[in-house]
Amino acid sequence: MAGNRSKSSNRWMxxxxxxxxxxxxxxxxxxxxxxxxxxQLDEKDDLMRPGMTVLELGAAPGGWTQVISEKIGGRGxxxxxxxxPMDGLPGVQFIQGDFHEQSVADDIFQAxxxxxxxxxxxxxxxxxxxxxxxxxxxxxxxxxxxEMSVGVLKPNGAYAVKLFQGxxxxxxxxxxxxxxxxxKLRKPQASRARSRxxxxxxxxxx
Numbered sequence: 001m002a003g004n005r006s007k008s009s010n011r012w013m014x015x016x017x018x019x020x021x022x023x024x025x026x027x028x029x030x031x032x033x034x035x036x037x038x039x040q041l042d043e044k045d046d047l048m049r050p051g052m053t054v055l056e057l058g059a060a061p062g063g064w065t066q067v068i069s070e071k072i073g074g075r076g077x078x079x080x081x082x083x084x085p086m087d088g089l090p091g092v093q094f095i096q097g098d099f100h101e102q103s104v105a106d107d108i109f110q111a112x113x114x115x116x117x118x119x120x121x122x123x124x125x126x127x128x129x130x131x132x133x134x135x136x137x138x139x140x141x142x143x144x145x146x147e148m149s150v151g152v153l154k155p156n157g158a159y160a161v162k163l164f165q166g167x168x169x170x171x172x173x174x175x176x177x178x179x180x181x182x183x184k185l186r187k188p189q190a191s192r193a194r195s196r197x198x199x200x201x202x203x204x205x206x
Contacts (some may be wrong), residue, residue: 014201030064034122036190037199039067045188045201047118047158050075055108055116055152057099060084060121068120079111092186100144108152115154119163121145132167139168146172150179150205157204165196176202 030036038114041050048071059065068078069089080086081095081104090095092112097104123145125137129162142161159180163169176183180202191197 004162025043030063030066031061033137033190035063035067037122037188038064038120040190041160041186041187041199041201042067042071044188045158045184047120047125047160047201048072053112053115054079054081054116054118054120055076055112055148057148058082058141059180062084062086062089063085064120064122065089068092079108079116079162081108099148101205105148108148112152113159116152117154117157119145119149119157119159121149121155121158125160135164135166135168138164138166139172140153142172146179153205155205156203157205159199160199160201163198165198169198174198176200180204181206 029041037123048054048068050071052072053076054068054072056064056068056079060082062080064087065078065080066089069091072078074091078092079095080092081097083096083098085096086094095107095111097107099105099108107187118201123141125134125141127134128137142163145161146159150158153159163172173183173185182202184201186199186201188199189199191199
C-alpha cells in the first residue's frame with residue numbers, strides 16, 4: 001500500500017509541476033490553481049458583481065478569495081471562513097473556526113447580515129485514501145455548506161459548491177433542485193479531467 005501511495009504521490013507531483021494552471025497561478029500571484037476554477041465558473045454563470053455580499057466557506061489558502069476580491073472590488077462585502085488559518089486580504093473579513101460550531105456560525109451570520117447574495121464552497125476533507133470514507137466526508141461537508149447557505153442567502157441568491165461524483169452525489173443534487181429554482185452542473189476546464197469533482201451552481205431559493 002505504501003508503495004502504491006508513493007507512486008501516486010510522485011505522479012501527482014509531476015502533474016502539479018507541469019500543470020499550466022499552476023504556472024499561471026504562480027505568474028499571476030494567485031495562492032492556488034483553484035483560482036482558475038472560480039474564474040471559469042464566473043465566466044459561465046456570471047456569479048460575481050460589485051456590491052454583492054459574498055460568503056466563502058473553506059477559504060484557505062485564499063485563491064478563490066483573491067478572485068472574489070478582484071470581482072467585487074471595494075464595493076461589496078466579503079466574508080471568508082476556514083478551520084485553517086489564512087493570510088489576510090484587503091477588504092476581506094476572515095473568520096477562523098468550524099462553522100458547524102454555534103459560536104462560529106453566529107459570527108458568520110452576523111458578518112453577512114442581513115443576508116448573502118452568493119455563497120461559495122470549495123471545501124474538501126483531509127483525504128484518507130479510503131474511497132468510501134472520503135466520499136462520505138465530502139458529502140457531509142456539502143450538507144453543512146448547504147445548511148449554512150439556506151440560512152444566510154437572500155431569496156435571489158446563488159450557491160456554488162464542489163462535490164465529488166459517488167455515493168450521495170445524486171441525492172444531494174436532487175435536494176438542491178427541491179430548494180432552488182435553477183441548478184446547473186459544471187466541470188471547469190481547470191478541473192483535472194481525471195478528477196471526480198463537479199461544481200454545482202444553484203440559484204433562487206424556493
